[in-house]
Amino acid sequence: MxxxxxxxxxxxxxxxxxxxxxxxxxxxxxxxxxxxxxxxxxxxxxxxxxxxxxxxxxxxxxxxxxxxxxxxxxxxxxxxxxVMDVPPAAVSEMKALVGNASEFGLEQHLENEKQAFLRCASTQAFSQRVAGFVGRSNSQRKSPT
Structure with missing residues (x-):
């Protein structure tokens, strides 16, 4: 359990x-x-x-x-x-958020989520994944010539 x-x-x-x-x-x-x-x-x-x-x-x-x-x-x-494909910082933050979800009211939980998101967004893994996503999106939108 x-x-x-x-x-x-x-x-x-x-x-x-x-x-x-x-x-x-x-x-x-x-x-x-x-x-x-x-x-x-x-x-x-x-x-x-x-x-x-x-x-x-x-x-x-x-x-x-x-x-x-x-x-x-x-x-x-x-x-x-x-699970291993998810960056460790994101795993850690999500585990903490879920583990503490019943400890705080919604307003505090939203603040905790915001802070966790900002910590994850400041990592190199986030930057690389966003760049990869944007690159894939742009290549899918290009019409074949």
Whole structure:
């Protein structure tokens, strides 16, 4: 639950056995479930469910992709490559914004977004990507001669 993005096999099972053991959660499970699903849904899973299968976890938004076991590694690396294609500063800023979204009101969040955008816009990666985008746009607009 602490992962940002999750790819699982169709055969995955998420077992929640703390209640049956007579103990509370550990390792941050209650924190992450509550943040991802809200308090009521997190309590339902922790107190009234024995397990979730991959499809149930997906329908709750706990995982981003459910794939056949044979393609798990390929799908995981494909997602990782997509994230790695995003400049590190942008990844860091977006993770911080999303992670703190419930901490502030909209006005403060908009200010945080503005400051994060300005920090990203001051990087070389941003300049290079904008130049590449503008170059592609201009070459697409030229009529063939």
């Amino acid at each position: 602490a992962c940002d993005l999750v790819v699982v096999s169709r055969e995955a099972q998420f077992v929640v056995g703390y209640g049956k053991l007579g103990t509370s959660t550990d390792g941050g499970l209650s924190f992450h479930l509550a943040r991802r699903l809200g308090a009521a849904r997190a309590l339902e899973i922790l107190l009234a469910r024995d397990s979730l299968n991959a499809e149930e976890a997906s329908s709750l938004g706990l995982v981003q992709a459910v794939v056949d076991p044979a393609s798990l590694e390929e799908a995981t690396f494909a997602l990782a490559r997509r």
